[in-house]
Amino acid sequence: MSFFMRPARADDLQTLYEMAKLTGGGFTNLPADRGALAAKLERTGQALARQSEGLEDELIVMVLENGATGQVRGTCQIHAVVGRNWPFYSYRLGVLTQHSRELSRTFRAEMLSLVTDLEGATEVGGLFLHPRERAEGLGLLLARSRYLYIRNHRSRFGDRVIAELRGVIDEAGGSPFWDGLAGRFFGMSFQEADEFNAVHGNQFIADLMPKTPIYTAMLSDTARAVIGLPHPNGRAAMRMLETEGFTSPGYIDIFDGGPTMVGQTNSLRTVADAQDVALSAIHSEGGKKMLVAAGRLGSYRCAYGFIDQDEDGSVSLDRASAAILGIEPGDTFTMAART
Template identity: 80%
Template sequence: MSFIMRIARADDLQTLYEMAKLTGGGFTNLPPDRTALSAKLERTEQALARQDEGIEDELIVMVLENVETGQVRGTCQIFSTVGQSWPFYSYRLGVLTQHSRELGRTFRAQMLSLTTDLEGSAEVGGLFLHPRERAEGLGLLLARSRYLYIRAHRSRFGDKVLAELRGVIDEAGGSPFWDGLAGRFFGMNFQEADEFNAVNGNQFIADLMPKTPIYTAMLTDSARAVIGLPHPNGRAAMRMLETEGFDNAGYVDIFDGGPTMVGQIDQLKTIAAARDVTLSATHEKGGDKMLIATGKLADYRCTWGFVQQNDSGAVSLDAASAARLGLETGGSFTMAGRA
C-alpha cells in the first residue's frame, strides 16, 4: 500500500473540488463550491498555527495521498467543537405516551424535537473516498486516522464526538424528509437549502424552523419511512462507527433525516487501544497490519504498516511504512490494531 493520510494544504483545493462534485449531493461538509472549500483550508491553516492548548472552534481537513503518484484520492474532516459560532441543531426522536381512561386505551406518539443537545461535541465528517479506491482498507484508514489525530491533540477536544450520516436521497437528488417537513417552512428545495447551509451555516434554521415538537404521524409516508436511516452508500460507514464505539442515540439531521451517531472520545476503540512506542528497527516482510501515526499539527501522518514485536517488547516496522512516515530508528510513533 502506498497511501498516507496527511493534513490538507492550500494547493489541494482543486482536487477537493473535483471530489466534491462526485458526492452526488447532500454532502454538507464537502460542497462543490471553491469559496467554501477554500475557507475550510484557511481554517485548517489557522488551527495548525495555534500553539497554545485548549478547545477552540477549529477545523482540520485531511487528505488521502498516494505517495507514489502524488494523487489525492480521499478526504475527511475533524471539527474540534460544534455549536460555538452558531447553534448546532438536531432533531431528537422521542415518544409521548398518553392514556385515555374513558377509551381504556394508551397512545404512544413518536415526536421530533428540535434540540441543541450536542453543542460542545467534536465532530468527524466530510469523509469521501474516490470510487476507484474503495479497497485495501482505505476507508478504515480515512476514518480511523481522525481518532489518532484527536488522541495526539487531546487537550483540543472535549469528551464527546459525533458523526452525521447522510440521509436517504432520491434519484432526483431530493430528500423525502426535507420535502415532508422542513421544506414546507423554507420555500426552497433540498438542494438549495443544503447548498446554502454548506456555504452560509444553518442560522436560517433558527430563524424559520418551528420550535415546537413535530408529531411524525403528521408527516408524509415517504418522510416517515426515512427518519434515522442512512443513505444506502453510508451503511458501511454506519457499521464502522458502531464498531468504533459510536451509538445511535436517537438524533437525526434536520435536513435529510439521517442518523447522528454519538461516542465518548476516550472510549472509542482506536483511541483506547492505541499505544505510543519507539521504533527499534525496520524489516522487509511480515508482521501484524496496524494503523500507525506520527507527528503533530501540520506534521501529522497516518498509514497502514506491518509491526513486529519481540519478547522484550522491541517494536519493528516494515521499511516501506517507516519511509512513508519519515520514521527513523529511535523515533516514536503511535500504533493501533486493525479493527
C-alpha cells in the same frame, strides 16, 4: 501500500474541488464550491498553526495521498467543537405517552424535539474516497486516522464525538424528509437548500423552523419512513462507526433526517486500544499489518504499516512506513490494530 493520511494544504484545493464534484450532492461537508473549500483550507491552516492547547472552534481537513504518485485520492474532516459560536441543533426522536381513563386507552406518539444536546462535542465528517480507490481498506484508514489524530491532540477535542450520516435522497435528488417537514416552511426545493446549506451551513433552518415539538404522525408517510435512516451509500459507514463504538441514540439531522451517531471519545476503539511505542529497528519486509501514526499538527501522518514486536516489547516497523511517518529508531510513534 504507499497511501497515507496528512492534514490538507492550500494547494490541495483543485483536487478537493474535483472530488467534491463526484459526490452527487447532499454532501454538505464537501461542497463543489471553490470559495467554500478554500475557506475550509484556510481554517485548517490556522488550526495547524496554533501552538496553544485547549478547545477552540477549529476545522481540520485531512487528505489521503498516494505516496508513489503524489495524487490525493480521499478526504475527511474533524470539527473540533460544535455549538461554540452558534447553537448546534438536532432533532431528538422521543415518545410521548398519554392515557385516557374514559376511553381506557393509552396513546404513544413519536415526537421530534429541537435540541442542542450535542453542543461541545467534536464532529467527524466529510469522508470521501475516490471511487477508483475503494479497496485495500483505504476507507477504514480515512476514518480511523481521525481518531488517532484526536487521541494524539487530545486537549483540542471534546469528550464526545459525533458523526452525522447523510439521510435518504430519492432518485430525483430530493429529500423525503425535507419535503415533508422543513421544505414546507421555506418555499425552496431540497436541491436549492442543499446548495445553500453546503456553503452557509444549516443555521438558516434552525432560525426559521418552529421550536415546538413535531408529532411525526402529522408528517407524510414518505417523510416518516426515512427518519433516522442513512443514505444507502452510508450504510457501510454506519456499520464502521458502530464497530468503532458509536451508537445512534435518537438524534437526527434537521436538514435531511439522517442519523447522528454519538461516541465517547476516550472509549472509541481506536483511541482506547492505540499504543505509543518507541521504534527499536527498521525491517525490510514482513510483520503484522497495523495502523501507524506519528507527528503533530501539520506534520501528522497516518498509514498502514507492518509491525514486528518481540517478546521483550521492542518494536520494528517496515522501511516504507517509517519513511512515510518520518521516523527513525529511537523515535516514538502510535500503533493500533487494523481491525
